[in-house]
Amino acid sequence: MFVTRTVAISTRNWYGRFYHTTISDVFKVKRPGDTIKIKGWVKSLRKQKDYAFFDVNDGTHIKRLQVVAKKDQTLKNLTSGASVIVSGNLAETPSGQLELNASAVSVVGECDVRDGYPFAPRKIYPPEYTRKYLHFRPRTKRFSSLLKIRDVAHLEIHNYLHSKDFIQVHTPILTSNDCEGAGEVFSAIPTNKDMLNNMIRPNVTVDQAYFGCETYLSVSGQMHLEAAAHGLSKVYSFGPTFRAENSRSRYHLSEFYMLEAEMAFINKLETLLNTIEMFIKCVSFKIFDKCAEEIAVCKETDHYISSHLIRDFKVLPYDEVVNILKKYETKFQKAFNEKDGLTKEHEIFLVAHCQSPVFIINFPKTMKPFYMKELTDDQTKVAAVDLLGPNVGEIIGGSLRENDYYKLKNSIPGNDARLDWYLDLRRFGSVPTAGFGMGFERFLQSIVGIANIKDTIPFPRWPHHCQM
CATH class of the missing domain: 2.40.50.140 (Nucleic acid-binding proteins)
Structure with a gap:
């Protein structure tokens, strides 16, 4: 009973x-x-x-x-x-x-x-001081307010994407590919040397002994999301990402959170731009609505995204960006060189110049990763996009993905056999896809007006600093 x-x-x-x-x-x-x-x-x-x-x-x-x-x-x-x-x-x-x-x-x-x-x-302490005491930082009014904003932003991102029929996929933190191809990866090797020595086989190095191949902490879940998008159409992941850059700037972390989204049956860059703009605006408005008091406590600069959201985001082809920067080159500390790409100084200038977030599109192929789709009318360029926001510059990077099997095969660095599975996506039931990745902490910097990215994450890691 x-x-x-x-x-x-x-x-x-x-x-x-x-x-x-x-x-x-x-x-x-x-x-x-x-x-x-x-x-x-x-x-x-x-x-x-x-x-x-x-x-x-x-x-x-x-x-x-x-x-x-x-x-x-x-x-x-x-x-x-x-x-x-x-x-x-x-x-x-x-x-x-x-x-x-x-x-x-x-x-x-x-x-x-x-x-x-x-x-x-x-007493109010500067961020540089509170950063010395990460274990006590959540007790301060400013940082506890930031943690609340971060929580609301995280939830609103999930809510928005689910409302648009995206499905969350947990992509692996351990991976055998360096998605960006830049070599900025951390190797994942067990510390138990006795176990590793017992696992070593002929023609297998110590780095390969445990998994049978070299393994890294993920720099991106994009390729895994592409596989999922070929069965689920619209997917996203949201988790920790690792970059081994020797940078101590206010824009970089060794560990940060990345939102990544992939969509099948997308063959126009305009569709991707519209998706990104609506996402940024809707999520940001929700955060401003729910966290107005917390943002007032946290913001360190008036150069943040709030006043920009009522405008349409500006769209500039890379060639047009080059012309603008050359016209105003006397304003920069270092002379602009189009072959070197954009610095943070250039990116922040462009947002101020346009008085809105800026989509830069159609980049030279040599500046972007191998998986981005060539323009049909100019094979020297790819259908890529960077979204620049106030205070930080680049917030989002994305592109149409190359879905031509032979073009993709020829563009893979070193014809790496470890990416044969990635080529298979173009052989069996292939569709045009597009996607983007957003650094969560950069997004928080831009919408709240926080100067240093280290003050947007509970326990920041950067070169020579891994406290706790």
Whole structure:
């Protein structure tokens, strides 16, 4: 016999025997006179003759809740940075703000600010300083706000793509191909040398012993997505990506997150441009709508994408870009050379010059990877696109994919047999495809106005830095 029972679901969190109220719930649904229990961290503390006032935040809301406690309730070990549990009744201040009149205050974890804790209350620290303390950085108002923006952006990207019938595919982090062909890869080799020595076979190196071939951390899931698109039509992946670049610039990370999308039956670059523009605009508007307060806290520059979204994105062929940059070459620190391609300085200039995000299309074939489709009227160029945004330059790169078997075969560097499976996609049931990849952290830099990419990811990795 089955017995059914009804369980009441509460938005409040269960902790031990008693419910507690999140700070978010306090500001959304609670009223003066309500009895509540909150848990969080003390952000500031000030003591007067008979009372102590301290602000508590638990990470669920950008605002802090002020707590008023009688001095005999305030423990000696209550300091800024300590974690606390507070019970009491909500009241309304003369200015109309909610505050908590404490009936009980309990310190869960002490925080001795004199013993090495790096953040003082009511003080704002520059990103360069907080970056030294990655394990404490989520406790700061600016970075906790960034993490909320990042979470909303991640969710809205998934929501948008699902609404357009894209299917998420988990592409591998371990791969045997260097998709971009630039050699900027990390090798994946087990550290157990005894095991590796036992696995070595004739004509197999140590690097090949475990998997039977050289294996890397993924620089892109694009090729795997192409395989999936040949059966599912519209697919995407969203996960960590690794580039072994010796760069410490404000635009580069050794590990970052990449959104990549592939679509079958696409044979016009215009279709790809429209897809990218609608994606950027719709997702960005959602983020601005849901995270206005957090963005106001985080933004470091007014050069970000908000004011650009009401305009159509500009489309410039590469040849036209060359003409523009030559015309204004005196504005650049280093002279523009069209054979070397665009620097960040050039990219950011073009966005400012056009006063909108810019699609650059039809690049010289020599500048782009082997898999991009030749233009039908100019075999020296490929149907490629880079989307440039304010503050950072390139946000998205994409192209039509070469679907002619013989052209693709002849363009594979070294005629690499490891890509025979990739050629098979053009032999059996081939269709024209197109796709794009977006660096998630670059996107956040551009929509929020954050100067350094290291301040858009919880635990950044770059050359000589892999803390924690």
